[in-house]
Amino acid sequence: MINYRFYPSLLNVFSRYVGGGNLSAQELIDSINRVPTPTTAAQERGISFEEAIVKGTDEARFDPDIVKRVRKLLPRPIVDTQVYCQWQIDDVLFYGYVDLIGKFKAVDLKTTASYQPGRYVHNHQNLYLHALKRKGIKLMEYVITDFQDVYVESYALTHPIDKQLEEIRLFKAFLEEHRSLITDKKIFVNAGEDPSAAR
Secondary structure (H helix, E strand, C coil): CCCEEECHHHHHHHHHHHCCCCCCHHHHHHHHCCCCCCCCHHHHHHHHHHHHHHHCCCHHHCCHHHHHHHHHCCCCCCCEEEEEEEEEECCEEEEEEEEEECCCEEEEEEECCCCCCCCCCCCHHHHHHHHCHHHCCCEEEEEEECCCCEEEEEEECCCCCHHHHHHHHHHHHHHHHCHHHCCCHHHECCCCCCHHHHC
8 A cells, every 4th residue: 555655856855854964844844845946047057958968959058078978878779768767665656757768777867066976875766776677777877967077876776775765764754743734745645546646
């Protein structure tokens, strides 16, 4: 039985909260409730960069060498883009979209102001690997740029996910403790409801 629906960016916010990453309980609750926040210039640049790489939209905005290097790291052929994934973890439906997949690997494009190696080692998007296993995906790769250089982090199905699974358990406890403050009811699955209806 599925009681909850979680997506990776929300779980990553919770991970920051439990890790003491200067985030208040109220800010976390606002994220859960999908309280709109203005798109920052950095977020807008990241979205534009992804469109430039995948669709060729306004690619002249970006350094042609960076664009070329990032494209070289993408799977050939690209089988699909914005691929919906879901995986049941106990009573949780974990779901989301990965940027693109090839025959054997999934790739998520990331932009950042400054990069530290191992940044995505405990990212909840690593769970996409388990959701995509039946499609033959064996590798989750993050192709990252700070617009000066390009970096890659690769994670295989054998990569430990204990920390993410523990955070999912803690997140369920947090939700139950603050249930009266949760206005976005999509996160909870009602009895008899189709859990994948929140797509």
